[in-house]
Amino acid sequence: MREFGYQRAHDVPGALAVLGADPEARALGGGTNLVDLMKAGVERPALLVDLRDLPLDRIEATDDGGLRIGATVSNSDLAAHPEVRRRYPALTQAVLAGASGQLRNMATVGGNLLQRTRCGYFTDLSKPCNKRTPGSGCPAVEGEHRNHAILGASAHCVAVHPSDMGVALAAFDAVVSYETADGPGEVPLAEFYLPVGDTPHQETALPPGALITAVTLPPAPVAALSRYRKVRERASYAFAIGSAAAALDVRDGVVHDVRLAFGAVASRPWRAREAERVLIGGPASAEAFGTAADAELAAAQALPDNGYKVTLMRNLVVALLTELAEEAGR
Amino acid sequence: MTTTTTGSSALTGAVGTAHTRVEGLAKVTGAARYAGEIPFAELAHGWLVLSTVARGRIRSVAADPVLAMPGVLTVLHHGNAPRVEGDYMGPLGPPDPVLQLFQHDRVPYVGWPVALVVAETSEQAREAAEALTVEYDTEPHDVAFSAGRSGMHTPEGSAAGKGDLAAALAASAVVVEAEYTTPEEHHSPMEPHGATAHWDGGRLEVIDSNQGSRFVADELAKLFSLDADAVRVRSEHIGGAFGSKGTRVHAVGAAMAATVLHRPVRVVMTRRQMFTLTGYRSPTAQRVRLGADPDGRLRVLDHQADCQTSTVYEFMERSADFGRPLYDADAHHTVNRVVPLDVPTPTYMRAPGEAPGSFALESALDELAEKCGVDPIALRVRNEPVVGPLSGLPFSSRNLVACYEEGARRFGWADRDPRPGIRRDGRWLLGTGMAAATFPMLSAPSTAVVTAEADGTFTVRIAASDVGTGARTALTQVAADALEVSPERIRMRIADSSFGPAILAGGSMGTRSWAWAIITAAGELRERLALGGAVPPEGITVRSDTSAAVGALAQTQKERYTFGSQFAEVAVDVSTGEVRVRRMLGIFAAGRIVNPLTARSQFIGGMTWGLSMALHEEATRDQASGGHVGADLAGYHFAANADVPHIEADWVDDPDPDDPVGIKGIGEIGIVGAAAAIANAVWHATGARQRHLPIRPDRVLRAAGGAPGA
Structure with missing residues (x-):
């Protein structure tokens, strides 16, 4: 070594x-x-x-009623935090859906956001990969891509971001705080991951040398009724082939507020804003949920072997929102 | 030599009672040392360098810069390696040419060993190996396996049959014809392959993780043109093998480097290297045609199974053999075909042939049961043969129907509604399925040495291997009964090639064959002891050799097999494609069970692997590079703990009074039929047949309709 x-x-x-x-x-x-x-x-x-000794291992309430999560908080501590469980249950579920107990005890919030894709070409030095070696090519496009991206990818890279936690954070409008030698800064998670384009090796909007210090969740009453569902090829210890975080606020049968984000379909946690737009103000019905999913997935560009993800994500959206609507009605 | 039977076993009765492993304490306390962790003075470490191209020639190996790196002692490659002999007949046939390390510049697949870097530390060796530049002249490669593709051929001896297919098909009221595929699968035992070699006087001493110390010693002697006595291989503890741990290149490389450097050398494989250097199960593409009367009585059994091998060595996954003893039919034809591709050589992997073959044939039986409207168990019972369907020979024992009956009773099969797709538990559709299992019972000559010690204890020496199954414990029980003493008085010494010839742990014949040798020696020893007189300080030693007895049994021609029935209940969410197994039950007829504790573990282990085979395992090959994608245990999925539900295994009586041992083998049969039982349960849950393994979410989604793609 x-x-x-x-x-x-x-x-x-x-x-x-x-x-x-x-x-x-x-x-x-x-x-x-x-x-x-x-x-x-x-x-x-x-x-x-x-970074384990940095004083960034606390979860604190913010003045406006949100939560500020230190960058070195372990995944286990994040999932177990009473306020996270109460106010953002999908976040707890997402974290617990990932990895194993041992890994969650070690893994940090900042590290989780910065983890790299598990694409089998990326992790194999004997093969080309534009993300690892810019300009070398993306063999996944014509090779093994069953678990690769259907949204927001490019011909240069079709890898997916592996995080479960990030999907829930994306649904709840998290903001990433960082520190640089020139002072602090922050960037919404929605803008944290850069578009793939022809620069898949440039993954985040963090300035060079920056250190993530915290992730802040703004208050989101809708998040109190939220859920994360992860589909994978075995019951544990596997990355998602498709996942979704959803939160729903239904009043008198009408969608008052909704949050929806997808995992394992893009190079970043995918906030399904088009689906949310279609849903708000409409009926909380399975048909409406399906229409909203279709609206979001209209942009999907499937490769020969990953088209099933379009069906999977549509089904997941309908199932999750239906469950939440039923729960809201109880 | 006397012929002793098992009649004396009732006196102490160790066989048939549960015993914890005799080496259990050593294993759980870490005192048990494995091949890669035994300390040696002056130990050097070798690291294999593997080809990154699928076909071509090595143009150059840039050894000089690497030799200048810290700690590097040598770089062995085709330009400087000592001669290795390959023209010999090994115990299982001619050797796989990969064992002739670094003898030429040809590269026949990705992952072919091209160099061994040896350094003072493992870390230095690895860093240098990864820095070694090897240049190739590449040639176009072909790694695309598919049914009936060009180059597919039928080697001599791989087809068997009787009857007129066309006529029997025409006479069949019901016909099922379907194609099934299984992917490339890997053993990946927990302990990686590792060996340490050193010269001690005039003898090459090798500590290796393998399934047969004597086999490996003999093979190393032939490879390096040494006298058989000049090589000693020991394999005290082995962390899993499953067919992958015969003689492998790590041992050859360690022996070669130890010879060149005149000091001990250790070579341990990485998990990724194991994916190309230790064999695997070939992908299969199988076509099954069944023709039957309306009541399900078979007129046609036609099974064609295609597999791949490398361009340097022919190994066949004989999937179509599975049906030969199992069902009779007027026209009964089975053929195995193979195509050489630019891929590593496959090898024996748990239930070679029977594991993928049972998936295809037992799935097809389920499809026939559906078409005929006959219960799947009733269908199988209806087609039970009285004698070997092709041989006409009697079965030594065949208690398969009892396996069905006991399994059905315990699983609750009688209450089963055969209609598919009608049981629901929340988002899950539920279904049950079953399948039959069989595996040949083989015996092989072995020798054992049993010594009556002066202190009243006994020492047994046999070159058996405990690959983690509990063989050491089982043989202790066998020896105790044969000597009519308690197991505590037996000292069992195994896995040392100097103990004499013995079969390796494979083909489900180890325990049976070794027990035979031990019982034989023990019987003669008891006769010697019965003559009276004190045991001298050096003890009294008897050596057995079962070659003649094994040969004599083979003259008594019979169909000798183990049998079993597999049951599974699954839950399927057709909206996400997830399949979860809820429970499995296996009932086996496998002769006398020596140690119920470890036997149950072995059955359950096999069934768990069958679950993995059904739902998870699949090595994916990148057509462009010819190599794997995700060749590690993050990318190659097998069942995690959360996937393995309530699994029960048990057995029915399976006596064979004419057999000199009574013990059959149980290493393979636990996996046979398990994947088919699960696939059949998935059909019962959803109404959609899954003919391609593994049954992944994308496949379930596509079967449910709506999901596009291949």
Whole structure:
């Protein structure tokens, strides 16, 4: 194995200084993805800067009634937090749908957002990959792509983002806060992941050298009745082939508010805004749910072997929203 | 040598009672050492470098820059490797040419070993191996397997049959014709393949993880042109094998490097390397035609099974063999075909042939039951043969109907409504299915050495292997009964090639064959002890060799098989394509069960693998590169704990008074039929047939209608 340096940062300015001084340094959260990629040779950092000691491991209520989640909060702690469970149940469900108990104990919120795709070409150095080696090509388009993207992809990359947590965060309008040497900044999760285009290796809108410090959830009363459903090829320990987070507020049979986001269909957690637009003000019926899903999925561009995801996502939307509507009626 | 039967076993009765593993404490405390973790002074570490192209020639190996890296001792490749002999007949036929490491520049598939980098530490070896630049002149490759594709041929001895197909088809009131496929599947035992080799005096000593220490020793001796006695292989503990741990290139590489460097060398494979270097189960494409009378009595059984092999060695997945002992039909034809492609050589994998073959034929039987309106169990009972359908020979024992009856009773089959798609539990459609299982009972010559020690204990030495099944414990029980002492007085020494020839752990014949040798030696030893007199300090030792007895049994021509019935209940969400198995039951007729505790584990393990085969396992090959995509345990899915529900395994009596051992094998049969039972249950739940494994969500969605695509 290639030798690398290891440092433990104790505060954010210290971490930024070390990361800024060495372009080959990488921030280490729980290491549940980065270390795997180092073993595969996909990541070859010269220096790891361990963030586990940073004072970013708290979940706090914000003044406006939202939640501010520190970047190094573990996935397990996030899922178990009473306010998350009460106010954003789909977020708890999404986190618990991912990985295993051991991995969730290690994995951090910031790291979860920055995890890389599990595309089998990306993780295999013997094969081309535009995300890993820009310009080398995307063999998935004509090769193995059964679990690849149907929305927002390009001919240069059809990989999907693997996060479950991010899908729920996208549904609830999360905002990512970061710190740079030049000061703090923030970016809505909806703009956090860059369009694929012809630059699939450029994944996020974080400025160079920036460190995620927190993810803030604005207040969202609709989220109190929310659900996450993940479909995968085995019952646990697998990434989604399609997932959805949904929240629904029905009043007198009419959709007053709705949130909908998809996982495992795009290079980012996919907020289904078109479906939401179609639903709001309309009836809370299975037919309306299907029409809304169709509106969102009209933009889908399936490859020869992943067209089933269009059906899957439509069915998921109808099933989830129907369940929520029934629950709201009880 | 005397011929001893098992008549004495009742006295102590260790056989047939549950015993925890004799090495269990050592394993759970970590005291048990595996091949890759036994300490050696002066140990060097080898790392294999594998080809990244699917076909061509090695143009150059840039060894010099790598030799300058820290700790690197040597880079072995086709330009400098010592001679390895390949022109010999091994225990299972001629050797797979991959064992002749680094003898030429040809590359026949992605993952072919092209170099071994040896360094002071494993980390240095790996870093150097990954830095080694190998250039190739590539040639077009072909890795596209499909039914009946060009190059598919029928080797001699791979077809069997009787009767006029066309006439029997014409006379059939009901015909089922369907095609089934199973994907490339991998063993991936928990313990990776690893070996440490060193020279001790004039002898090559190898600690290796394998299924047969004597087999590997003999093969290494032939490869390196050594006397048989000049190689000793030990394999004390093995973390799973399943057919993948014969002689493999890691052991050859370790022996080669130890010879070149004059110091101990260890080579351990990575999980990814195991996907190309340790064999796999070929994908299969099978066509089954069944013709029957309206009541389901078979007139036609026609099973054609295609598989792939490499261009360097022919290994066949003999899927069509499965039906030969199972059902009779007027026209009964089975043929296995194979095509060589630019892929690694497949090999034996748990129930080779029977596992994929049972999926196709037992699924087709279910389709026939549906068409005839006959209960699937009744259909099978109706087609039970009295003698071997093709051979006309009697069965040594055949208690399959009892497996059906006991299984049906315990599973609650009698209450089953045969109509598909009508049971619902929330979003889940529910269904049940069953299938038959069979696997040949084989015996192979083995030798054992049993010593009566002066302190009243006994030492048994046999080159058996405990690949994790509990063989060491079972043989201890067998020896205890044969010697009429308690198991505590038996010292069981296994997995050392110096103990003499013995069959490897494979083909479900290990325990039977080894027990035979132990019983034989123990019987003669008891006769010696019965003569009276004190046991001298060096003990009294008897050696057995069952070659003649095994040969004599083979003269008594019979159909010798184990049998079983598999039952499964599944839940299917047709809106998402998810399939979850809710419960499985397997009932087996497999001779005398030596250790109910470990036997149950082995059956359940096989059934769990069958569940995995039905729903999860599939290695995907990238046509452009010719290599795998996702060749690791994140990409290659098998059942996780959450996928494995309530699984029960049990057995019925299966006595064979004429058999000198009475023990059959149970290593394979647990997986046979399990995938078909699940697929049949999926049909019962949804009304849609799933003829292609694994039964993935996308396939269920497409069957349910609406989902496009291939």
